[in-house]
Amino acid sequence: MNAPLMIFFVLAAVAVFGAVSLILQREPIHSALSLIVVMVALAGLYLLMGAEFVAAVQIIVYGGAIMVLFVFVIMLLNAGEEERTNFSKLATYAGIPLALAVTGFIAAAIARSGGYLPAAAPNGALTSTKTLSMLLFKEFVYPFELTSFLILVAILGAIVLAQREN
Amino acid sequence: MNEFLASYAFLIVPVIKIGILVFLVLTVDAYLTWLERKVVAHIQTRWGPYRVGPHGLLQPLADGLKFIFKEDPMPAGVDKIAYFLAPFLTLMLALTSLAVIPFGPQRFTIWGYETHLGIADVNISLLVLFAITALAVYGVALAGWASNSKYSLLGGLRSSAQMISYELALTLSVVGVLLLAGDFSLRGIVEQQAQSGKGLLSWNIFPQIIGFLCFFTAAIAETNRVPFDLPEAESELVAGFHTEYASMKFAMFFIAEYTSMITVSCLCTILFFGGWLSPFPLSWTFTQFLPPVLLIAFGLWTIYDGIRYETIFGRLLLPGVGIALLALGGALLAFPVINSYIQGPFWFLAKVFVFLFVYIWMRGTLPRFRYDQLMTFGWKFLLPVSIATWF
Numbered sequence: 001m002n003a004p005l006m007i008f009f010v011l012a013a014v015a016v017f018g019a020v021s022l023i024l025q026r027e028p029i030h031s032a033l034s035l036i037v038v039m040v041a042l043a044g045l046y047l048l049m050g051a052e053f054v055a056a057v058q059i060i061v062y063g064g065a066i067m068v069l070f071v072f073v074i075m076l077l078n079a080g081e082e083e084r085t086n087f088s089k090l091a092t093y094a095g096i097p098l099a100l101a102v103t104g105f106i107a108a109a110i111a112r113s114g115g116y117l118p119a120a121a122p123n124g125a126l127t128s129t130k131t132l133s134m135l136l137f138k139e140f141v142y143p144f145e146l147t148s149f150l151i152l153v154a155i156l157g158a159i160v161l162a163q164r165e166n
Numbered sequence: 167m168n169e170f171l172a173s174y175a176f177l178i179v180p181v182i183k184i185g186i187l188v189f190l191v192l193t194v195d196a197y198l199t200w201l202e203r204k205v206v207a208h209i210q211t212r213w214g215p216y217r218v219g220p221h222g223l224l225q226p227l228a229d230g231l232k233f234i235f236k237e238d239p240m241p242a243g244v245d246k247i248a249y250f251l252a253p254f255l256t257l258m259l260a261l262t263s264l265a266v267i268p269f270g271p272q273r274f275t276i277w278g279y280e281t282h283l284g285i286a287d288v289n290i291s292l293l294v295l296f297a298i299t300a301l302a303v304y305g306v307a308l309a310g311w312a313s314n315s316k317y318s319l320l321g322g323l324r325s326s327a328q329m330i331s332y333e334l335a336l337t338l339s340v341v342g343v344l345l346l347a348g349d350f351s352l353r354g355i356v357e358q359q360a361q362s363g364k365g366l367l368s369w370n371i372f373p374q375i376i377g378f379l380c381f382f383t384a385a386i387a388e389t390n391r392v393p394f395d396l397p398e399a400e401s402e403l404v405a406g407f408h409t410e411y412a413s414m415k416f417a418m419f420f421i422a423e424y425t426s427m428i429t430v431s432c433l434c435t436i437l438f439f440g441g442w443l444s445p446f447p448l449s450w451t452f453t454q455f456l457p458p459v460l461l462i463a464f465g466l467w468t469i470y471d472g473i474r475y476e477t478i479f480g481r482l483l484l485p486g487v488g489i490a491l492l493a494l495g496g497a498l499l500a501f502p503v504i505n506s507y508i509q510g511p512f513w514f515l516a517k518v519f520v521f522l523f524v525y526i527w528m529r530g531t532l533p534r535f536r537y538d539q540l541m542t543f544g545w546k547f548l549l550p551v552s553i554a555t556w557f
Contacts, residue, residue, distance in 0.1 A: 064303070068300075
């Protein structure tokens, strides 16, 4: 087994472990911490694919900005320990088969593609900051601007909703 | 043996470099506390540490021993995982951020492995630094939340709010430098400032002086230092987020704070003050002799001061240190190769020291902000101004 593959498995295991722990933790802040672990592990995976810029931005935006807000709100509201309720009937009868089905589909898709999955871009050739910005601001400029407009609308909405109470 | 070294050099060399850097940084951290106490004391016309060793020079050692041997009680009702995680996380992130700092221009080859002065030469090193800074909030926030104490919680909350607010200004004020350099790598940013060869005048500080002021202000807030030390405001919050920590866990927060001060000073040096570049034009070759001359002058002064010192220990130790400094300066004069080699690191460290001194100077001079002033200043003044520096 070569080194990148080994690193991949370690990071993947960390990400999956974090994701499972996110659901199982009863303390909201532990869940948030698990989610941060997932984000950082994902950044490591991006780095492994040679996408350095995306990896750094993943940590800055998701690991830093967004998760800090989560943690901040949890701390501010002093959200207590979650109460375990009995699983609802729907979760047992529909959820478990559905989860199994989704896992099956993904496994089947991977199995059918055999060893022919396309390889990641070799060492940042495709994902350097310059190439990325060229793609964003030339080829995909309309979707990019539309997305930013969407975010602007969301910000305005948040301000309007917050103002109404006063 | 040689074959083994050659094939694993990519692993061995960085590990050795990390070891050296961590050792150096921890030592500098320790003596930074000494310097801070001395400088603040002299600002307030006191003597500062004077008992442990000549001029209190062994005080950091005594402090370290005290931290190790102190009892480490754990308050009731803490969240154990977060309580233990917080100091480790804080220290780890603070030390990690130093990994991408380049300390000098040289590249050299050890056992067939090409390396440089610095741990990692990433081509997005600035973004990596910001990513680490972004994660650093958790250490403080978790420490405050996990300690199960109202002072800690208030400190943690204040600190997360403060760090989120000032991170924006910190990042935005660098954009001007990035536009000038066209490069995310710290090495590239320094090399861009070297191009015109005019020394001081080609540094980024001249087009970007407002950017620098914004950056430094925001960086002080990020490191929770005076006048932005609200998370640990001792008159209101006892000690803020680390109230409930003792012994080595408290020391870890302390070391992390001083390490991030060093990182910020390194960043200011690299981004705005030409990194390892000399402030003099390239044609002034005689400035090469500045490091040995300074060493010799300081060595002579140490000997002069040492022989008049009150205690016998001081009269023995200080002249010894002075003679060592003299010998070092003499060696640099005798071997011009070594002298030209240390030019880069010399200027780099000299500039970093100036920033560290400014940090301490400010602590001795400025009063603390009030919380609402802090937020108003950050959002309504610093943020727009740092955007204005782009033009």
